[in-house]
Amino acid sequence: GAVVSQHPSRVICKSGTSVKIECRSLDFQATTMFWYRQFPKQSLMLMATSNEGSKATYEQGVEKDKFLINHASLTLSTLTVTSAHPEDSSFYICSAISWRGPARETQYFGPGTRLLVL
Amino acid sequence: GQQLNQSPQSMFIQEGEDVSMNCTSSSIFNTWLWYKQDPGEGPVLLIALYKAGELTSNGRLTAQFGITRKDSFLNISASIPSDVGIYFCAGRISNFGNEKLTFGTGTRLTIIP
Secondary structure, rough: OOOOOEEEEEEEEOOOEEEEEEEEEEEOOOEEEEEEEEEOOOOOOEEEEEEEEOOOEOOOOOOOOOEEEEEEEOOOEEEEEEEHHHHEEEEEEEEEEEEOHEEEEOOOOOOOOOOOEE | OOOOEEEEEEEEEOOOOOOOOEEEEEOOOOEEEEEOOOOOOOOEEEEEEEEOEEEEEEEOOEEEOOOOOOOOEEEEEOHHHOOEEEEEEOOOOOOOOOOOEEOOOEEEEEEEO
């Protein structure tokens, strides 16, 4: 139980294009999902908290117009990197929690999405 | 953003040795979690701690929630090759599951053949 998937696992795009990353909770309903960014040899840095049916809460310094988050259902949250630039290249990881079942009160992480912007 | 101080940054050990790493904070946390991350993968939860003083084991792994609620340690006994990876501690201020985590800086474990 408590499986979280991400798609795609890797993406290469040209500078100026937009990229959408999906995060799904496969065997539980996630009322809250989190999006993190991780640069090489660094820790995970929280970008935003995504709550189903409401607007995401962004961390200080994260541009909400650049990193669009949509938590349309209890099993899906999407992160869209708009007008991507090389400095947006990173490893993006989502996590999900639920108030019931195996993921109760604990964050379970997806496998991550490697974004490379040329 | 805020990070927890985790030490050591890296460890080079031989197979079979025991490992100890810890995490400290200047502020109190009410939940401590330990994760392991393999290259190119997301973190995997190892142990969750919810009470000050709590000592919890998961196979060869043992973790404790410090009584001051400002620290936690993780021990790995009789290390094996698959223990290689990066270990992160994470703290949560409240007991509510939807509150964000603060991550440690990570400990990279390498096993010398």
